[in-house]
Amino acid sequence: MNIKTQQTNGLKENSHKVRLAVNNLAKNFTMHLQNSAVIDIFSNLSLSVNEGACTVLSGPSGMGKSTLLKSLYGNYMITNGEIMLHCDDGMLDIAKASPQMIYALRRDVIGYVSQFLRVVPRVPALDIVMEPLLNRGVTKEVAEAKAKILLSRLNIPEALWSLSPTTFSGGEQQRINIARGFIAHYPILLLDEPTASLDAINRGVVIELIEEAKANGSAIVGIFHDESVRNTVADEVINLAECAQ
């Protein structure tokens, strides 16, 4: 299948280095409890993402955009194909990586921001945001300072920082999730509608964060239903409907 890509902003001149290459990816779900129905989400999907660039997945709901992101994160098990991570010192197929490798990749290499925050009861917002840095061995002081800057930028009132986000509004929870996803630098960043329930001001902050991540060299794969956000951050738009079977 050929995949139609549109150039929007044009690729940034500073780098064309491929960071992630998806080759002939197929994903289906076998529902054993429902007469073993097999649902094909996509097949023969290929794409690549460059350092410092943002690839936006488009297409109607149900085309497998989120499924693709989850497969790239090792959350879904792919049916066929490979997901090659291009590091400076070699390549690795994420689809075949051991759990130990996936833990390391998720800590140091691949970040993922979903629409929903999975709230752990009793853990304060500030701690949730700091955790990715602490997991990398950053000191508590440094992590806390960074977390506070991010929470302020995302307009989370200081009074909420020490509370568990269990009772926060949808938009506040989403911003906690965003702060957690952007506090550490990830060479690969997967964004699943990070701006879905945000107002214009906070959408603007997220756009800034995405641009900063790109300037730092992150290769980003994102889903944005908001057209203005998409047009601002996208270097390339890939329509999954074109390659769905």
Add this chain to the structure above:
Amino acid sequence: MKLPVLNQQPLLTVNKVNKLYGINRGCQSIGFDLYPGEVLGIVGESGSGKSTLLKCLSGECPPDVGDILFNALNGESLNLYEVGEAQRRLLMRSEFGIVKQNPRDGLRLSVSAGANIGERLMAVGDRHYGDIRSTAASWLEQVEIDEERIDDFPHSFSGGMQQRLQIARVLVTQPRLVLMDEPTGGLDVSVQARLLDMIRSLVANLNLSVVIVTHDLAVARLLCHRLMVMQKSRVIESGLTDQILDDPQHPYTQLLVSSVLTP
């Protein structure tokens, strides 16, 4: 951006372990590696062999076939059932920690909370009363029990407090491998949340390796990096926790995941 380097040795290696009480009763063909800092959950319905496997790992029940190798602190690889009884018991008191489902099975009810914690320290050679008492007090604080309760007996504690006391008693000797059997079973939901959060931060801060048996998938999602799903004495699926729960492959795992009520 460099490839991650994985140079850790497994802490625990389980090789083709069988312990059967009847046809498909018990556990069979069990094999896995557990790495330092890793939390492995064993899930499955009652009677699927989870607890039998845990008993094999905790030195209580020699498998019919197979090896359980533990990488001890001194660098030696010890075969759990080939070392002598004395060495195995020392290992269980020092490098292993075992948390029972019922805290009353893991505590000594006839001695105070402080003595329950101190006893484990004395078992590995501590003798200084003042040190033992202050260590016990600091552990009570870590498991969120008021220090003033140090001289109270465990039977005056609530179920949730008893479970936290048992965890303090186990962790005080800084074990490297902790085995837990349904640690939140039978507790109120609010008490569970507190206990889970506590276990989660202790495990991360102390870089513990944990094998935890549970039938509660929400507990598994919160605590475990990796899951093994057991049915009729065998492991039918294993992998990353979020992959098993979000994209289960085996019919039985799909049934388990789809049967959970989400409020």
